[in-house]
Amino acid sequence: MPTPHMLILNHGIDEARRRADSKHQRNLIEAAFQILSEENEKLGFTYSGFALTCLPHKPPSETVWKKDGHNLTLLIQSGVERDGSHVGVPYGSYARFILLFLQSEAIRKKTREIELGKSMRDWMSNMGLSIGGKTYKNVNAQAKKISSCSLTFYSGFNNKELMKKGGFVDGAIAMVDESQDQSTLWQDTVILNKEFYESLSHHPVPLSETALRAIGARSLAIDVYIWLAYRLHCIKGDVEVSWPSLHAQFGSGYSRLRDFRAGFIESLELATAVYPDAKVAVGETGVTLSPSKPPVARLEG
Structure with a gap:
């Protein structure tokens, strides 16, 4: 499925909502729409x-x-x-x-x-x-x-x-x-x-308050967004973070790695829905981070 941002930009919000086939997909669409619709960004x-x-x-x-x-x-x-x-x-x-x-x-x-x-x-x-x-x-x-x-x-x-x-x-x-x-x-x-x-x-670490509002009361997604906001604009090349390392940092409450992985991927998808420039790839052995623009304009230049 195309990213929520591409769906909205290419087909409009109504069609993007129609194509969402799960509650999670609908949440991603709505979060991405909030970011794309915001004209007066405020820093947190x-x-x-x-x-x-x-x-x-x-x-x-x-x-x-x-x-x-x-x-x-x-x-x-x-x-x-x-x-x-x-x-x-x-x-x-x-x-x-x-x-x-x-x-x-x-x-x-x-x-x-x-x-x-x-x-x-x-x-x-x-x-x-x-x-x-x-x-x-x-x-x-x-x-x-x-x-x-x-x-x-x-x-x-x-x-x-x-x-x-x-x-x-x-x-x-x-x-x-x-x-x-x-x-x-x-x-x-x-x-x-x-x-x-x-x-x-x-x-x-500068953050987008619009992004935080779109994430809402989802504590793991808040943590993942803050992590991406800090790391992605600082790295000079691709960095893979292993699933065990991610579990150690974010996985409190998950005793099994496979359960954590599923929950983390959902939170990562929401975090990237509110951070359109984030370059992140999910793989079998971990998550690869690539250099990206910061989530808020203040860091640029």
């Missing part, structure tokens, strides 16, 4: 460390999360409640979107102090996460985990601590009572941890 940002490692996709049973990536290791330790019980490690798409908002605002405004309130509510809504009901509880739970955990990044070359045992924020990301006016759903501001902010400022 994330720390480069999250292009090589990632948070859990599902609630981890352990209170310390360790994830190895390409020459990098992420270690996140759960915070504790007053009674000594563990708050838990942040996970899933809600945690990722909260962190993406905080990082994007920090880079755009060049400050550790991030306005929440209406700004965060509007951003979450723009990402398709309307704050209310079950979503309110899920976002609030992840905000608490993000606020209380500590994190360290280690270099894979010499085990050097790239980011010491800090956290994401100083203090807490707190929501007011849900029954109050929606414009005051969040506290006024939060301060990013100094070491996290400095690492982010020195190594930001």
Whole structure:
């Protein structure tokens, strides 16, 4: 089947939708259409460390999360409640979107102090996460985990601590009572941890917020998109990444390699649907990355 972009460009969106023969294909068509239709692209940002490692996709049973990536290791330790019980490690798409908002605002405004309130509510809504009901509880739970955990990044070359045992924020990301006016759903501001902010400022990865919105609440696809956004414009030639290596980086929650492979390919297809210039080939032994234009114009030139 032609790529979603070619189907839309050659036959129009209505015919492309008609030719989609599965829910997954329809999702790819709609994601590609959002990208092709966007006229006013807005940049988001994330720390480069999250292009090589990632948070859990599902609630981890352990209170310390360790994830190895390409020459990098992420270690996140759960915070504790007053009674000594563990708050838990942040996970899933809600945690990722909260962190993406905080990082994007920090880079755009060049400050550790991030306005929440209406700004965060509007951003979450723009990402398709309307704050209310079950979503309110899920976002609030992840905000608490993000606020209380500590994190360290280690270099894979010499085990050097790239980011010491800090956290994401100083203090807490707190929501007011849900029954109050929606414009005051969040506290006024939060301060990013100094070491996290400095690492982010020195190594930001530009992303397309339209792409993130099109991906939606699919945590693996978010991670794959960030990975491609970081790697594809940096490499000088073709690079094959083996299935075992991909499983080690992205495969938390998949005990069998063949199950991971199927899930990863679907997420990769969605990530490339929102990154039309990505040059990626899936093979028997792994995925081959080829030098590509960056996903957002800011990196060009």
